Amino acid sequence: MLLSVKNLSVGIGTLTLLESVSFDLAKGEIMGLVGESGSGKSLTALALTGLLPLIGGRVTAGSLEFDGTDLATLPKRKLRALRGRRIAFITQNPMTALDPVQRIGPQVDFVSRTHLGLDRKEARARTIELLTQLRIPQADTICSAYPHQLSGGMKQRIVIAMALAGNPDLIVADEPTTALDVTVQAQIIHLLTRLVRERGLALVLITHDMGVVAQACDKVAVLYAGRLAEQKPVHALFASPQHPYSAALIDCIPREGMAPGSLTGIPGNVASATAYPAGCRFHPRCPRAGAGCDTKVPVQRGLSDAGTVACHYPLNGALDV
């Protein structure tokens, strides 16, 4: 297993924002990490890349084993050597991801110069090769352009090129397409999945778009209010969601032949981290909530379809206990 996250908890100050999240990821696999805003998706990404200190956060419990080493206890310097080299990060908004006063070329070159020890010329050759592979026309001209001269989709390709430049084993992409046009979104997702398949990488794809999950991912972990609700192979999730929250997320996807006005959202809002409800955090919004939901925290239980769910009253009763 390339990546094995066990009981990961993340806190900022006295607040625990991510609680006991576990998942595994093998080489060549794409895992979707879904949930509403505030569910802890981005925190998971920052934990995986060792960037939590930037936002004042830290791993408070659990482990993040990457190829046998625990990232949670790794010294800063060693984390930095991994970052950009074996673990690449694609940030949320390509519009603001690049340094506006530096040309594109050097920004990409930095990765292979630092991590692969290439000299200026070799690094540039590699950059041009990568940009060409990412179907960026006139790669050498783009290298001397500034970010404001490129479109959003083009910038995201540049960010992806940076991620690939260090020959990573794991890519963490935090909502890589949220800021882009719908048509460009599809291109970027297609590009990412193709790269992962071709190169045998592992990808953690953070998104709140269930359509993207269905299109790109092998498995999926559903986060709700800082806890893992359910995780399983993608086809199993769409075929028989166990957690009422997963089912509700799937119901939010528009489908062909739906009557106008029949698309529903999930009533209520994600609870604030300063006032999480006791018991299952989803219970105030849950149609199946019953006795015990407001007092007992549901534990992860194994499912017959190779997943786990944390719910007292799962939908299809396919529990394997």
Place this chain on the structure above:
Amino acid sequence: MLGYFIRRVLVLIPVSLAVSMVIFSIIHLIPGDPIDNLLKIGAGPEQREIMTARYGLDKPLAVQYWIWLSGVLQGDLGTAIVARRPVADLIAQALPHSLALGLCALAFSTFFGIVLGTIAALNRDRWPDQLIMTVVLLGSTVPGFWLGLLLILVFSVWLGMFPVSGARDWSAMVLPVLTVGLGGTALVARVTRVAMVEAGQRDFLMLLHAKGMRPARIQLRHVLRHALIPVVTILSLRIGWILGGAVTVEVVFARPGLGTLLIKSLNQHDYPVVQACLLILAMAVMLGTLAGDLIQAAMDPRVRAAL
């Protein structure tokens, strides 16, 4: 870019004209005239009339301005009424002293301001920041002439390290440069610190960390690089100010610069000299702003694209 530069230089012409008109009118509003300084005690009104006519001061103000302007346009700054020498000579003598002081003070405040501001920003809310910002607050509120006197008292009178006044050699430059430069240092340090803190919150820094860049490199090569853009703006406003702002300091240290010349000519109502000095200071401010805008365009491709 070149078109922009040419447009900016062309704009200087009407602005200079307007500035010269304002200067001309204001000087003549000051009570008294240069003839007072030329007449012997007890001279009669006829003599005054003769003298006034000799220097053209009896003509309407608009005509005087026209005479002066046509001279300036032909490269003739006129002759000093009281000092009785070509104004160009007086300026040529004074300007190098002011330029030397101004440029040294500018270099001093740029270097130390940026260094102190950076140290403060990197140690935000810890003791080095608090110490630097306290000193800087003091530095930016103390008036230059008072600081000059204090420095003279300590370093020249008590310690005897530097001459009290004059412009004989480099040692006479130290205290004036410190006096002018410390205020600028304080300003630059404050602006640098704020700009660094602001630039340190930019989104793109996340990706630099994600690429595995060392934090020190991120701070110096990217955060400071961005922070310097507003600092350049402030500095460009100071380029002109430093020539003019050194006026009182030059007087305190009795340096034979533009400031001393200006004050002396003002006291004597020596119109042509005052006009020339003020026009040079105004030009310095305008050229400083222009230089600042050009440097900013050189530093930021987005500004270049907008030109």
